[in-house]
Amino acid sequence: METWITELTPLSFLHRSATVLPDKPAVVHGTSSWTFHELFDAVERRARALRAAGVRPGDRVAYLMPNVPEMLAAHFAVPLVEAVLVAVNTRLATDEVRWILEHCSATVLVVDAEYAPTVAPLAGLLPHLRTVVVATDPHGPEPTVDVPDSVWLDDFLAGADGDTAPLQWAIADERATIAINYTSGTTGRPKGVMYTHRGAYLNSLGQIQTSAHDADSVYLWTLPMFHCNGWCTAWALVAAGGTQVCLREVRGGPIWQLIDRHGVTHLNGAPTVVTTIMNAEQAHQLDRSLVVTTAGAPPSPTTILQMETMGFTIVHVYGLTETYGPYSVCQWKDEWQDLTPEERARMQSRQGVAMVVADRVRIVETNRSDDELVDVPADGTTMGEIVMRGNTVMKGYYDDPDSTAAAFTGGWFHSGDLGVQHPDGYVELRDRAKDVIVSGGENISTVEVEQAVLSHPAVLEAAVIGVPDEKWGERPKAFVVLRPEQQAGADDILAHVRGRIARYKSPREVELLAELPKTSTGKIQKFELREKEWASEGSRIRG
Amino acid sequence: METWITELTPLSFLHRSATVLPDKPAVVHGTSSWTFHELFDAVERRARALRAAGVRPGDRVAYLMPNVPEMLAAHFAVPLVEAVLVAVNTRLATDEVRWILEHCSATVLVVDAEYAPTVAPLAGLLPHLRTVVVATDPHGPEPTVDVPDSVWLDDFLAGADGDTAPLQWAIADERATIAINYTSGTTGRPKGVMYTHRGAYLNSLGQIQTSAHDADSVYLWTLPMFHCNGWCTAWALVAAGGTQVCLREVRGGPIWQLIDRHGVTHLNGAPTVVTTIMNAEQAHQLDRSLVVTTAGAPPSPTTILQMETMGFTIVHVYGLTETYGPYSVCQWKDEWQDLTPEERARMQSRQGVAMVVADRVRIVETNRSDDELVDVPADGTTMGEIVMRGNTVMKGYYDDPDSTAAAFTGGWFHSGDLGVQHPDGYVELRDRAKDVIVSGGENISTVEVEQAVLSHPAVLEAAVIGVPDEKWGERPKAFVVLRPEQQAGADDILAHVRGRIARYKSPREVELLAELPKTSTGKIQKFELREKEWASEGSRIRG
CATH class of the missing domain: 3.40.50.12780 (ANL, N-terminal domain)
Structure with a gap:
C-alpha cells in the first residue's frame, strides 16, 4: 500500500469528532447523553470487551436492539475490532432470529432486555454463539424474562477492565465487510447483505450532502438503526458532528415531544413514519424547517x-x-x-x-x-x-x-x-x-393507482393489487384505511379515482380495512392481500 | 476489480451535474456563461480534440491560463482522456515555464493569448511539445504577440469535429495521476506535486463540507485555478451543483462588482486577497453572509x-x-x-x-x-x-x-x-x-511578532525576519506597509508591539516600505528581505 493511501472507514469519523468536538453532545437518550468524547470512550470500552470475549477480525457480532445509544456505539465498537456488525430486526420472531444467527455464525449476541423473550428460547441451540449479553436501559421496560447463560452488559464490559492496549482506529483493507444486514424479504429466507468500510464511508458522505447535515444537525431516530444501519446515518451524523436523539418506539406523542424539546432538525423514515407524525394529536405548525428524508x-x-x-x-x-x-x-x-x-x-x-x-x-x-x-x-x-x-x-x-x-x-x-x-x-x-397488474394486455402501475386513491381527502393509506377477472385476466382492487374521524364510502372513492386516471386503470372495487398488513419495517405486504383474493385460482398470473 | 467497486474520480461530478441540473449555470464569465450541459459538451469537445492531437493516457497536458472557463473545462477534459493536467502559474517568466514544460515533458500546451509573450520565445526549444494552442478570450486583452507554430483554439477543436466515439466518464484506476502542480518554492527548482483521482475526489467532498457548499453556492474565482487546482474547488463546485464566477485579475473593483452582480456566496483566497477586498474603495457592508475560505x-x-x-x-x-x-x-x-x-x-x-x-x-x-x-x-x-x-x-x-x-x-x-x-x-x-528566529537561544515565531505588528490600526501588511545581532545572534526586524491615508512612525508601532508580546520577541527596528516583495501566489518572500539584511554576513544562521 502506498504511503499516501488511507483506507476509507467510518471509524475515522468518530476518531475525528471526539478530537474536534469532545464536549458536544453526540447522542441523547431520555434524560441521559454522551458527548463525542464519552461516545469514543464507550466505544473503546466495548471494543475491548468484545476482544476479551474472543471476537477476532471477521467474526460476526449480532445486536438485537431498538434505537438506543448501545446500538449506536456498536456501529463503531464492532468495526473497531475488525468484526462485522449484524443488527437484527427487532420485530422478528424467535425462529427468524435463530435462522439469522445460525446463517452468519454470530459468536456474540447483545440484546436489549425488552427482547429477552425473543432470544431466551435459543439457549443451547446455537453452537457458534459463545456469549449472550443482556443490556438494560433505564428508559426501557424492566426485564421480564431471564436469558439462560447470559451476562449483563456491565459484567461483560468489566471483563476488559485491565486492558489498556491501544486500539487502532484504522483498518487494513477498506473492502472488508463492516456490516451484514438481512433483508426482510416477503418470501423465502432473508439474505445477508454485505456492506464494506469503503461503501459505508462514502454513503455517509452522500447522506450528509443529500439531507444537508452539519454540526448543527439534531437528528431524531425514527428510522430503525437495524434497517440498513439507519441508511448509514449512525455514521454520517458522527462525521458531521451533529447530535443523535434516540427513540425506543415510533409513536406520535414521543416524536413530537422530542422534536420540540431538542429542536430536531432532521429525521428519516418510511412513509408510514411520515403518516404517524402527520396524524399525531400533538402535530403542530413548525417555527423552523425540519428535513424529513x-x-x-x-x-x-x-x-x-x-x-x-x-x-x-x-x-x-x-x-x-x-x-x-x-x-x-x-x-x-x-x-x-x-x-x-x-x-x-x-x-x-x-x-x-x-x-x-x-x-x-x-x-x-x-x-x-x-x-x-x-x-x-x-x-x-x-x-x-x-x-x-x-x-x-x-x-x-x-x-x-x-x-x-x-x-x-x-x-x-x-x-x-x-x-x-x-x-x-x-x-x-x-x-x-411482483406488483405489476396486467389487465387486458396493458401494464398497470399499482403505485399510480394508489396515488389516485390517496388523493381522496378521507384516505389515510391505500394498497392496490391485481385480482382475478374473467374478462381482463386481472383488474385492480384497492384496500383502503380511512383517516380517524373521517367517513367515505367505496363509491365516493371510486368516483374520485375515476376522475383522475384512465378508466382501465381504475379499480372496480374498494375494500375498507381497519389496517393494512405490513412487514416489520413498515412496508405494506401486498402478498397477504393477494393471498386471500387469489385463493381459488391455480396460478397468480392470468393474462 | 469487484463488480461493486467504482473507481473514485472527479469526472463523475460533472457527469452527474450535467444530467441532474443541465440548465443551471455552471460557469459565468463576464457576459457569457455555460450551463452544466454546455460545460459537459465543451469538455467532451476538448477531450476529443486532445485525443485527435495524439494525447494518450498518462501524457501531460499543460495550461497557462487565468481563471477563465477554458481553464475550468481543462480540469475535466484532460482527465477525461486519462491524461494529466499541468496548470502552470501564469506569473512565471519564460525560463521558469520552459523548465516546467521540459520537466513534465508536456506534449500539448494551451495558452491564453495574454500569456503569448511568455511562451513565444519557446518555439522549437521543447522537443516533446508537439502542439501549442492559443485561446483568445472576449473578456481578455487582444493578442499582441504571435506564438510561432501554434494553432488557435477554434481550429484545434475543429480537428475532432468528425469524432463521435463515446467517451468514458470513468477511469480504470483511482490511484492514477490526475494533475501535477508545481510548487513555487522560494529557492531551488519547483517540484511537481502529483494528485490522484482518488485524492481529488475526496478532497473535493472535504471542501464542500468545510466551506458549506451546495447547489445554491455562487463561487467567485479569487484564488488562482493553477494553485492546487484552486484547492480542488474547480471539481468541488461541480459536485455541489453550484455556479463558478470567473475572474481574470484579482482587483478590488471587479471583485465587488461581481459580488454584487451575481450574489456571490463563497470565495477562497490568501490573506493578500482578503486585504485587497477589505481595502477596496467599493467595499461595503454585506446584506447576507459571504463565506471567505x-x-x-x-x-x-x-x-x-x-x-x-x-x-x-x-x-x-x-x-x-x-x-x-x-x-x-x-x-x-x-x-x-x-x-x-x-x-x-x-x-x-x-x-x-x-x-x-x-x-x-x-x-x-x-x-x-x-x-x-x-x-x-x-x-x-x-x-x-x-x-x-x-x-x-x-x-x-x-x-x-x-x-x-x-x-x-x-x-x-x-x-x-x-x-x-x-x-x-x-x-x-x-x-x-526557515523563518524561525533564534535569538539568545530562544526560538521566536515571526508569525506571532507579525500579528502584534498587524494589530496596530495603521498597519496594512507586515513581515518579520531575523537580522544579525552581535549580542543575540539574531533579532527580529519588522517591515511594514501602512494603510492608505494612514500615518504612523516606527516608534509608534514599536511601542504598540512592546505592549503586546514579550520584550525579547519585540523587534528593535521597523522599516516602512511602499510594498512587500511577494511570490506570484501572494506569499511574502521573506528571503528577499533577508538577502539584503544578511548581505555582509558569511552565514544566515548565527547562534
Whole structure:
C-alpha cells in the first residue's frame, strides 16, 4: 500500500469528532447523553470487551436492539475490532432470529432486555454463539424474562477492565465487510447483505450532502438503526458532528415531544413514519424547517403538499438494503418553483437521480433472453427494471454466491423494482416487480393507482393489487384505511379515482380495512392481500 | 476489480451535474456563461480534440491560463482522456515555464493569448511539445504577440469535429495521476506535486463540507485555478451543483462588482486577497453572509474581527500544494461564542484540525537523529514540525524519487512548517521552518511578532525576519506597509508591539516600505528581505 493511501472507514469519523468536538453532545437518550468524547470512550470500552470475549477480525457480532445509544456505539465498537456488525430486526420472531444467527455464525449476541423473550428460547441451540449479553436501559421496560447463560452488559464490559492496549482506529483493507444486514424479504429466507468500510464511508458522505447535515444537525431516530444501519446515518451524523436523539418506539406523542424539546432538525423514515407524525394529536405548525428524508415507497403529492405547509422540508430518496439505504434522491431543480403546488409535488414524488457518491441509475429492458442490459427510452412511459452499481451497492450476499451472481446479472445490481425514466433523466418507480397488474394486455402501475386513491381527502393509506377477472385476466382492487374521524364510502372513492386516471386503470372495487398488513419495517405486504383474493385460482398470473 | 467497486474520480461530478441540473449555470464569465450541459459538451469537445492531437493516457497536458472557463473545462477534459493536467502559474517568466514544460515533458500546451509573450520565445526549444494552442478570450486583452507554430483554439477543436466515439466518464484506476502542480518554492527548482483521482475526489467532498457548499453556492474565482487546482474547488463546485464566477485579475473593483452582480456566496483566497477586498474603495457592508475560505498564513485576529463585522464568515484552513490545498480547518466550536471578540478571533486564527477526509495533523519533534516521529506535548508552547498523511496528501513528486522519499521520512509528509498543538488538539502554525528566529537561544515565531505588528490600526501588511545581532545572534526586524491615508512612525508601532508580546520577541527596528516583495501566489518572500539584511554576513544562521 502506498504511503499516501488511507483506507476509507467510518471509524475515522468518530476518531475525528471526539478530537474536534469532545464536549458536544453526540447522542441523547431520555434524560441521559454522551458527548463525542464519552461516545469514543464507550466505544473503546466495548471494543475491548468484545476482544476479551474472543471476537477476532471477521467474526460476526449480532445486536438485537431498538434505537438506543448501545446500538449506536456498536456501529463503531464492532468495526473497531475488525468484526462485522449484524443488527437484527427487532420485530422478528424467535425462529427468524435463530435462522439469522445460525446463517452468519454470530459468536456474540447483545440484546436489549425488552427482547429477552425473543432470544431466551435459543439457549443451547446455537453452537457458534459463545456469549449472550443482556443490556438494560433505564428508559426501557424492566426485564421480564431471564436469558439462560447470559451476562449483563456491565459484567461483560468489566471483563476488559485491565486492558489498556491501544486500539487502532484504522483498518487494513477498506473492502472488508463492516456490516451484514438481512433483508426482510416477503418470501423465502432473508439474505445477508454485505456492506464494506469503503461503501459505508462514502454513503455517509452522500447522506450528509443529500439531507444537508452539519454540526448543527439534531437528528431524531425514527428510522430503525437495524434497517440498513439507519441508511448509514449512525455514521454520517458522527462525521458531521451533529447530535443523535434516540427513540425506543415510533409513536406520535414521543416524536413530537422530542422534536420540540431538542429542536430536531432532521429525521428519516418510511412513509408510514411520515403518516404517524402527520396524524399525531400533538402535530403542530413548525417555527423552523425540519428535513424529513423519506423512502420506501413514493410519498403521494397530497402528503408532500400537506407536510410542506406545516414547515417540513421533504427529501425523497430511493434505495434498498442492497444499496446501503438511499442510492438516489429526487434532487430539487430551481425551475420547479414555477410549477403549481400540485405539479411540483408530483415532480418531488419521483425517485430521481443517483446521489453524488453513487453510480448512475439505469432502467433496463426486462425479459430479455440474453444478459445484455439495454436502457429503455427516457420517455416517462416505457417501464423497465431499475439497476444500480458502484461503491454504495453491496459487495454481495453473505455465504450465498448463487444469489449474488443472480442479483448482479450483466454487472449491475437488479433491484426487482420497475420504473420509468423521464426525459430529464429522473427515474420514477412504477412498481415492485411482483406488483405489476396486467389487465387486458396493458401494464398497470399499482403505485399510480394508489396515488389516485390517496388523493381522496378521507384516505389515510391505500394498497392496490391485481385480482382475478374473467374478462381482463386481472383488474385492480384497492384496500383502503380511512383517516380517524373521517367517513367515505367505496363509491365516493371510486368516483374520485375515476376522475383522475384512465378508466382501465381504475379499480372496480374498494375494500375498507381497519389496517393494512405490513412487514416489520413498515412496508405494506401486498402478498397477504393477494393471498386471500387469489385463493381459488391455480396460478397468480392470468393474462 | 469487484463488480461493486467504482473507481473514485472527479469526472463523475460533472457527469452527474450535467444530467441532474443541465440548465443551471455552471460557469459565468463576464457576459457569457455555460450551463452544466454546455460545460459537459465543451469538455467532451476538448477531450476529443486532445485525443485527435495524439494525447494518450498518462501524457501531460499543460495550461497557462487565468481563471477563465477554458481553464475550468481543462480540469475535466484532460482527465477525461486519462491524461494529466499541468496548470502552470501564469506569473512565471519564460525560463521558469520552459523548465516546467521540459520537466513534465508536456506534449500539448494551451495558452491564453495574454500569456503569448511568455511562451513565444519557446518555439522549437521543447522537443516533446508537439502542439501549442492559443485561446483568445472576449473578456481578455487582444493578442499582441504571435506564438510561432501554434494553432488557435477554434481550429484545434475543429480537428475532432468528425469524432463521435463515446467517451468514458470513468477511469480504470483511482490511484492514477490526475494533475501535477508545481510548487513555487522560494529557492531551488519547483517540484511537481502529483494528485490522484482518488485524492481529488475526496478532497473535493472535504471542501464542500468545510466551506458549506451546495447547489445554491455562487463561487467567485479569487484564488488562482493553477494553485492546487484552486484547492480542488474547480471539481468541488461541480459536485455541489453550484455556479463558478470567473475572474481574470484579482482587483478590488471587479471583485465587488461581481459580488454584487451575481450574489456571490463563497470565495477562497490568501490573506493578500482578503486585504485587497477589505481595502477596496467599493467595499461595503454585506446584506447576507459571504463565506471567505482563507489560508496561506494565519489571518490576524484584527482582520478576522473586521471582516465579520462587515458580514463575511471566515473559514480558516491550512495546507500546502502537497496536500491538495487545505488539509486542516479551524473548525468552529460552540463554546467560542462565550469568548470576547478578541479571544474568539484568536481561536479562529489557529490552523485547527484535519478535515473530515484527511488523516490527523501531527506536530512532531524536529532534529531527531533517527527517523522516529514523536509527537510534541499538546501544551500550546512546544514547537515541532507539522506532518500529514493520507488520501489528500500527494502521491509524490513527479520524476523525483529522492525528494519524495525525503518528504515522507517516517511515513508522513513533512510540511517544513513549525507549529504547536494546543491542549484541545488544534494546531497553530508558528512559523515556516526557515523563518524561525533564534535569538539568545530562544526560538521566536515571526508569525506571532507579525500579528502584534498587524494589530496596530495603521498597519496594512507586515513581515518579520531575523537580522544579525552581535549580542543575540539574531533579532527580529519588522517591515511594514501602512494603510492608505494612514500615518504612523516606527516608534509608534514599536511601542504598540512592546505592549503586546514579550520584550525579547519585540523587534528593535521597523522599516516602512511602499510594498512587500511577494511570490506570484501572494506569499511574502521573506528571503528577499533577508538577502539584503544578511548581505555582509558569511552565514544566515548565527547562534
